[in-house]
Amino acid sequence: MTISRRALLGATAAGAIMPVITAPWAPAARAATSVVRIGVLNDQSGPYRDVSGLNSVVCVKQAIQDFGAANKGLTVEVLSADHQNKPDVGAGIARQWFDRDGVDMIIDVPTSSVGLAVASVCREKNRAYINVGAGTAELTGAQCAATTIHWAYDTWMLAHSTGGATVKAGGDTWYFLTADYVFGHDLDRETSGFVTAAGGKVLGHSTYPFPSTTDFSSFLLQAQATGAKVLGLANAGADTVNSIKQAHEFGLTGKTRIAALLMFITDVHALGLATAQGLVLTESFYWNMNEKTRAFAMRIKEKTPNNMPNMVQAGCYAGTIHYLKAIADMGVAAAKASGAAAIARMKAMPTEDDAFGTCHIREDGRVLVPAYLFEVKTPAESKEPWDYYKLLVTTPGNEAFRPLADGHCPLVHA
Amino acid sequence: MRGQRNTQIIAFLILIALVIAAPGMLYPVFVMKVLCFALFACAFNLLIGYVGLLSFGHAAFFGLGAYVTAWTAKNWGLTPEVAILLGGVSGAALGTVFGGLAIRRHGLYFAMITLALAQMVYFFCVEAPFTGGEDGIQQVPRGKLFGVFSLANDMSIYWLVAAIFLIGFFLLNRAVHSPFGQVLKAIRENEPRATSLGYRIDSYKLIAFILSTFIAGIAGGTKSLVFGIATLTDVHWSMSGEVVLMTLLGGLGTVFGPVMGALVVTAMENYLAPFGAWVTVTQGLIFIACVLAFRRGIIGEIGARLKLAL
Numbered sequence: 001m002t003i004s005r006r007a008l009l010g011a012t013a014a015g016a017i018m019p020v021i022t023a024p025w026a027p028a029a030r031a032a033t034s035v036v037r038i039g040v041l042n043d044q045s046g047p048y049r050d051v052s053g054l055n056s057v058v059c060v061k062q063a064i065q066d067f068g069a070a071n072k073g074l075t076v077e078v079l080s081a082d083h084q085n086k087p088d089v090g091a092g093i094a095r096q097w098f099d100r101d102g103v104d105m106i107i108d109v110p111t112s113s114v115g116l117a118v119a120s121v122c123r124e125k126n127r128a129y130i131n132v133g134a135g136t137a138e139l140t141g142a143q144c145a146a147t148t149i150h151w152a153y154d155t156w157m158l159a160h161s162t163g164g165a166t167v168k169a170g171g172d173t174w175y176f177l178t179a180d181y182v183f184g185h186d187l188d189r190e191t192s193g194f195v196t197a198a199g200g201k202v203l204g205h206s207t208y209p210f211p212s213t214t215d216f217s218s219f220l221l222q223a224q225a226t227g228a229k230v231l232g233l234a235n236a237g238a239d240t241v242n243s244i245k246q247a248h249e250f251g252l253t254g255k256t257r258i259a260a261l262l263m264f265i266t267d268v269h270a271l272g273l274a275t276a277q278g279l280v281l282t283e284s285f286y287w288n289m290n291e292k293t294r295a296f297a298m299r300i301k302e303k304t305p306n307n308m309p310n311m312v313q314a315g316c317y318a319g320t321i322h323y324l325k326a327i328a329d330m331g332v333a334a335a336k337a338s339g340a341a342a343i344a345r346m347k348a349m350p351t352e353d354d355a356f357g358t359c360h361i362r363e364d365g366r367v368l369v370p371a372y373l374f375e376v377k378t379p380a381e382s383k384e385p386w387d388y389y390k391l392l393v394t395t396p397g398n399e400a401f402r403p404l405a406d407g408h409c410p411l412v413h414a
Numbered sequence: 415m416r417g418q419r420n421t422q423i424i425a426f427l428i429l430i431a432l433v434i435a436a437p438g439m440l441y442p443v444f445v446m447k448v449l450c451f452a453l454f455a456c457a458f459n460l461l462i463g464y465v466g467l468l469s470f471g472h473a474a475f476f477g478l479g480a481y482v483t484a485w486t487a488k489n490w491g492l493t494p495e496v497a498i499l500l501g502g503v504s505g506a507a508l509g510t511v512f513g514g515l516a517i518r519r520h521g522l523y524f525a526m527i528t529l530a531l532a533q534m535v536y537f538f539c540v541e542a543p544f545t546g547g548e549d550g551i552q553q554v555p556r557g558k559l560f561g562v563f564s565l566a567n568d569m570s571i572y573w574l575v576a577a578i579f580l581i582g583f584f585l586l587n588r589a590v591h592s593p594f595g596q597v598l599k600a601i602r603e604n605e606p607r608a609t610s611l612g613y614r615i616d617s618y619k620l621i622a623f624i625l626s627t628f629i630a631g632i633a634g635g636t637k638s639l640v641f642g643i644a645t646l647t648d649v650h651w652s653m654s655g656e657v658v659l660m661t662l663l664g665g666l667g668t669v670f671g672p673v674m675g676a677l678v679v680t681a682m683e684n685y686l687a688p689f690g691a692w693v694t695v696t697q698g699l700i701f702i703a704c705v706l707a708f709r710r711g712i713i714g715e716i717g718a719r720l721k722l723a724l
Contacts (some may be wrong), residue, residue, distance in 0.1 A: 045694060081687040084694075087550060087645045088637070089448070093687055095443050099568075105693045117643045136549060143552065181540050182547025210540070 044082035063320035090114035113138035127339035132315035146407035152315030159370040161282040164193030175228035179210040179235040182368035186236040230281040249345040285311040296354035314355035364409040368397030449579040450637035455672030457629035463667030467603035472530025475505035477649025484551040484644035498635040504629020513623030514670030550645030665711030
């Protein structure tokens with residue numbers, strides 16, 4: 001090899017050392033000032049980068065601008081980092097942000113394991129935590145904390161809306177394709193419960209090994225043979241996309257309705273309407289709902305021309321606005337001193353923003369946003385880019401989530 | 415020989431001084447993470463560097479150690495030292511079984527068998543109820559050392575981690591420089607000759623394997639207490655890959671190499687996090703650069719340059 005060792009060493013060492021020496025020292029010196037610091041912690045390189053990623057950061061910055069923080073005398077800084085979907089990396093960054101960089105609130109954090117790990121760091125350090133990206137309902141259940149608010153969705157709400165509301169809309173016989181791990185089984189069990197409760201029938205389940213399954217054909221044929229009206233996909237991410245593509249190739253899409261239990265508009269965009277048409281799914285935000293959501297989405301789209309915000313990114317926007325509102329109300333010093341106090345103030349005020357409208361935050365930290373059951377349009381019905389959803393059923397916020405008593409959150413004394 | 419000894423002792427003293435001074439200069443939680451991974455990499459290095467066995471399934475022992483420590487500390491309320499020890503013992507127990515099977519084959523087949531067995535452990539952890547599946551075991555209490563000293567403070571647990579790291583490090587180093595270690599090196603250099611000299615090489619390999627997995631379990635258990643979590647990341651095959659990267663980068667078969675490798679890899683993971691996707695890209699580039707330009711690794715190259723055995 002003719003690569004000069006010295007040149008290589010010099011270049012890599014200089015590149016590698018730069019962030020190492022600048023990162024820990026620079027922010028530490030500023031930690032004591034009265035600037036409000038918001039940390040956006042999410043996946044920027046892995047499977048959830050389109051669901052959260054840099055667009056969440058854009059939404060947080062937009063929220064600071066829309067709130068008019070500068071005019072209200074608030075100085076707000078935004079930090080962001082990639083947790084690589086590893087809980088120890090996420091928890092490590094969170095600790096470092098609190099201890100060295102003076103971060104006051106962490107927002108987003110997709111991936112349930114990372115979301116829960118960061119929640120316990122925030123509880124320990126008494127800093128505000130607004131989770132938007134993680135699905136686990138544990139965040140407002142057994143592992144709830146006085147420092148946690150959970151914004152846009154959770155698995156209970158998805159199962160309840162997609163399961164219960166689809167039956168109401170006529171899809172009363174179901175077959176499940178389930179990823180063989182806790183998340184898949186939970187979604188399957190919860191959704192089955194809602195389907196039967198609403199008067200529907202579950203005709204069968206196929207569980208497949210997770211991860212590593214890429215060929216779903218035999219399961220899809222089994223589903224087809226039962227003649228179920230709805231095929232429920234109790235999986236996430238690449239598995240969902242693959243199973244939808246294959247269902248399309250097998251011609252299931254015409255006769256059977258496919259219900260994706262965890263899917264975002266960004267995934268629909270990636271699949272394309274030709275493949276995704278007819279799919280039913282639940283989100284709590286759609287950019288084309290009303291004047292306000294359209295205005296909000298257009299402000300974001302200016303900055304990210306190739307993307308529309310989904311419910312996670314909209315949740316980051318709404319969460320930041322509401323947090324800033326609470327801070328402006330209680331004073332920066334008090335909010336910085338105690339994350340629990342800031343969260344308590346947020347719970348005491350109704351939320352009001354362009355993305356979700358007016359909502360209420362429950363004492364376990366659950367934001368009661370309405371859940372919308374959507375059907376994906378056919379290419380012929382879609383009139384403009386990102387015009388993807390038809391609204392089927394709306395579940396109001398106070399019915400969309402797990403009842404307070406069933407969550408066993410220690411904060412609730414009922 | 416005598417001069418070599420002295421430089422090693424000096425290097426040890428520098429290491430101890432660095433471990434003591436580090437939390438003053440760097441963020442303590444970060445240093446603890448480095449120490450846990452350094453111990454893990456040292457354990458791995460015992461096999462690949464001194465016996466020539468490339469285990470591609472070391473995450474299984476690391477992860478099992480993490481799960482057992484986290485579970486016993488949380489559900490049985492064991493004190494940290496007992497929980498970590500149990501983590502090590504369970505790593506060693508698993509290592510006895512896996513090692514017993516895997517050492518019957520050599521080279522690539524050995525690596526593949528360890529990888530396959532480790533994947534079994536991974537899927538067991540995905541399914542088993544006690545691991546919490548995707549969510550992992552969360553909110554593990556750090557507890558009180560010997561039931562007396564609270565470890566809730568970052569600095570107090572730091573000294574525990576530093577002590578565990580140094581003890582593990584010396585234990586491994588002692589093993590390498592003992593007559594037992596000489597036999598291991600003989601096996602690495604020429605296995606048939608070691609057999610012909612009358613050594614039962616399978617027993618030696620197995621003992622080295624068990625020792626390595628015990629330390630790996632200890633490292634995993636310590637890490638789970640530091641962060642208060644044990645999750646699937648710890649048993650995933652990419653963790654096995656990361657420990658290979660650390661050891662190669664630092665210097666295969668050197669005493670201090672894995673520590674340096676762990677420092678570099680963890681620092682990248684930590685300080686490049688704000689730059690998003692660059693972490694994995696940089697890791698890949700560094701690996702390529704290492705293979706092309708300095709095959710002996712950072713410490714290995716320094717040692718060769720200074721003609722020292724580090």
